[in-house]
Amino acid sequence: MAGLRVEGIEKAFGRGERAVRAVCDLSFEVADREFVFLLGPSGAGKTTTLRTIAGLEQPDAGRVLINGADMTWAAPRERNVAMVYDKNSLYPHLSVFENMAYPLRLQRLAESELRERVMGVAKILQIERMLERRPRELSGGQQQRVAIGRMLVRRADLFLMDEPISHLDAKLRAHMRLEFKKLQREFQSTILYVSHDQLEAMTMGDRIVAMNEGVVQQIGPPRVIFDRPANRFVAGFVGEPSMNIADCTLEDAGGAATLRFGHQRLALDRDWLDAAGLGNAPARALSLGIRPQHLSLAPHAGQGAPNVICGVVYAAETLGSETILDVEADGVIFRAWIRNSALGGAPEIGEPIGLQVDPRAIYLFDRAIGRTLAYADLSRLDDAHALSSGSPLIH
Ligand SMILES: Nc1ncnc2c1ncn2[C@@H]1O[C@H](COP(=O)(O)OP(=O)(O)OP(=O)(O)O)[C@@H](O)[C@H]1O
Incomplete structure (x- = not known):
């Protein structure tokens, strides 16, 4: 059982006249096993929202509830949330396999299960033949796939994804769109996915939270957002x-x-x-x-x-x-x-x-x-x- 509730989040950066209101009175829910998109243009406040849920930013007001428990002030590691970080966060001295296995080693998972999970995810991401290489021996897109893989091997309550496939080429993106949807069904995961790409949100999301300038514009299934947009934006x-x-x-x-x-x-x-x-x-x-x-x-x-x-x-x-x-x-x-x-x-x-x-x-x-x-x-x-x-x- 995994669900997320964000209640009245406010977040500003800076003080006084130079303060930027990144997120204003933001509330939404992600139900257990739901795939929800935070969709909006650059500067909409999507990443700030995701980082607040992961515990990497502290909100000025509001609450973050994960599985019904108030996690607003909990440390990131207490939240059982997996987030795809940038490809630059890969460990340069470890092989691709060991990078992906890293979170499982921390969990002290048995070697056989660890291997099975890493290989399964590597196959989906089409990086099986690169497992022995170091990150610097991969292209940017390949490194990003390893970063995604490292997140997917975990069985977290909640997956937070910040534009994980935006740097991949168009063909791989199309492949990954289908794979994410399949993975989410297979693993019965709860996913909050940030994107500025409406095509990703329309094709993968169960629901979309459309944001602009830190404010929610509309929440609904893709078809409703498309056919019955709440406003001109x-x-x-x-x-x-x-x-x-x-x-x-x-x-x-x-x-x-x-x-x-x-x-x-x-x-x-x-x-x-x-x-x-x-x-x-x-x-x-x-x-x-x-x-x-x-x-x-x-x-x-x-x-x-x-x-x-x-x-x-x-x-x-x-x-x-x-x-x-x-x-x-x-x-x-x-x-x-x-x-x-x-x-x-x-x-x-x-x-x-x-x-x-x-x-x-x-x-x-x-x-x-x-x-x-x-x-x-x-x-x-x-x-x-x-x-x-x-x-x-x-x-
Ligand atoms: N650490 C920070 N210090 C100051 N301002 C920030 C900081 N992080 C974000 N902001 C500002 O907050 C607003 C929202 O930024 P955020 O990164 O959440 O938007 P976003 O929707 O994720 O945009 P993008 O799609 O470009 O990543 C922007 O105006 C941004 O400049």
Whole structure:
């Protein structure tokens, strides 16, 4: 049984005017055998949170409970927590095998079991053939895998991982994503994993704690975070390519609800707006959000076609069978994820182009505070349309 509860953690570095609030009133839980991600951009406070849980930082306020016991002030070694340290923490004079075996030797594990555990983990990490080498004889990525291995051989209550695979090449990262998930199920481990990579969090996590500037933005399963982002920050951070976001105004034009930005106009469904409590909110300052896979090529690029964003091609990035098309419209760049077969030839930079918007795929945010006011009605989206414009997560 292993669980973690973080209650109202506060942590600042420095004093007075130069103080940096790294973590503000942070609370979340990781249930027994759960795989939870702390996801956020650089400086979000993820590492500070992890170090506070491991006992390497003292919080200014709040509590850390591990298996129900208050460990806020306990020494790191009393917490039965395993953390992946940087590859530089490997012992240079020990072989890879002995580096990995080190925590087990401290536990005085029988030699046969020790060997079995080290070999099992080495196989998963694809470092079996390097066990006799010294760390300096390995590449940076190989050293990082040894550091991960040294953590995985332990049977800790809680594993804390700080971007353990971010330095590996793309192919190994993909391999490790699958292996971590498998390992977690096999060992029934409880894992808190720090990452700024939304793809890792979306593919491996049972739940995600999305953070920005030391503050929790949303906690939920990956699909909920993706489909129902609580605010503009989460909407823009999760998903690759990221959601298109543009300032707009909601208007009542002759009884029809219309979103306007620059010369562009999008007609919205009244029932959807009413359900979101925006039916009687004309001239409201909003931000609209739409994912690149919900934009498609409009049959006519001309101004005035219903729900078409008219602009010019700003850039085009071809990836195998799809193209990410950047279209500039009224000073905003919209990214669209388009099947090459729908493009019918490479688009010219500066060429006029229309992007068809499915109004059911729009999100609306309060422009001032960023809170989500209306969610895309994904259940009513035409699957064929979504498929025709690609997958949101592949990159
Ligand atoms: N020892 C320290 N002294 C002063 N400021 C610090 C210290 N450690 C972290 N900070 C500051 O606290 C904030 C949060 O840092 P933290 O390392 O927790 O963020 P992070 O989300 O892990 O970022 P990254 O993904 O870049 O590692 C940052 O503004 C950082 O500059």
